[in-house]
Amino acid sequence: ETGVTQTPRHLVMGMTNKKSLKCEQHLGHNAMYWYKQSAKKPLELMFVYSLEERVENNSVPSRFSPECPNSSHLFLHLHTLQPEDSALYLCASSQEGRESYYGYTFGSGTRLTVV
Amino acid sequence: GQNIDQPTEMTATEGAIVQINCTYQTSGFNGLFWYQQHAGEAPTFLSYNVLDGLEEKGRFSSFLSRSKGYSYLLLKELQMKDSASYLCAVRDNDSWGKLQFGAGTQVVVTP
Numbered sequence: 001e002t003g004v005t006q007t008p009r010h011l012v013m014g015m016t017n018k019k020s021l022k023c024e025q026h027l028g029h030n031a032m033y034w035y036k037q038s039a040k041k042p043l044e045l046m047f048v049y050s051l052e053e054r055v056e057n058n059s060v061p062s063r064f065s066p067e068c069p070n071s072s073h074l075f076l077h078l079h080t081l082q083p084e085d086s087a088l089y090l091c092a093s094s095q096e097g098r099e100s101y102y103g104y105t106f107g108s109g110t111r112l113t114v115v
Numbered sequence: 116g117q118n119i120d121q122p123t124e125m126t127a128t129e130g131a132i133v134q135i136n137c138t139y140q141t142s143g144f145n146g147l148f149w150y151q152q153h154a155g156e157a158p159t160f161l162s163y164n165v166l167d168g169l170e171e172k173g174r175f176s177s178f179l180s181r182s183k184g185y186s187y188l189l190l191k192e193l194q195m196k197d198s199a200s201y202l203c204a205v206r207d208n209d210s211w212g213k214l215q216f217g218a219g220t221q222v223v224v225t226p
Contacts, residue, residue, distance in 0.1 A: 004157070035216075042119065043202070043216040056213070090157070103148045103206065103214055106157040 003027065006091050006107035013081065014115055021076040021110045023091030031096040032074040033104065034066060037088040049074060050096050081114045119217035121203050126223045127193055135188045135220045137203035145208040149177055149188045152200045152219065162188065198224045
């Protein structure tokens with residue numbers, strides 16, 4: 001398999017549930033990102049992992065908890081979410097430290113609905 | 116930080132040309148990207164500009180003026196499949212090349 005794969009594609013969860021989003025990249029990249037995409041708004045950067053170390057956390061509420069066990073896998077653990085957290089969550093990867101011509105490679109996203 | 120502005124929506128007819136403008140105000144700049152995103156799908160890379168001027172790739176071209184903080188994406192010979200959101204993104208000059216995105220321009224191609 002190639003590219004960036006995200007699972008699940010769709011997720012409906014209650015506000016008291018705990019769930020996890022998974023992202024896997026097969027490109028040999030060493031940086032991975034979580035973005036939130038809400039309707040009519042710019043993509044919001046949530047977390048950046050470079051060489052498996054979290055290098056940025058953009059004031060994201062603690063109900064979102066990222067995990068990067070190795071350079072190919074990235075998780076976003078979710079608990080006690082709010083309805084306003086409903087959005088498309090996009091994972092991306094890139095090669096750090098190089099003038100990348102392509103920027104990011106994105107996954108297809110997880111459409112999250114909090115009820 | 117970055118402030119990136121692009122129009123919300125544009126409509127054009129099949130076969131026509133559409134130009135999507137993007138203006139940005141940055142604290143650092145290391146390149147500008149355009150991505151295409153169809154509904155429910157991943158954004159996909161279209162073009163990259165880091166020096167001033169025009170980059171042409173088939174029906175799509177992208178222009179950059181760093182002094183004006185301005186770019187445009189030109190779509191020629193529009194096809195129905197070009198109906199999508201087009202995202203302008205500026206890369207920061209930090210070590211991992213973080214991208215900051217505009218809200219996207221929804222292009223609607225009509226018959």
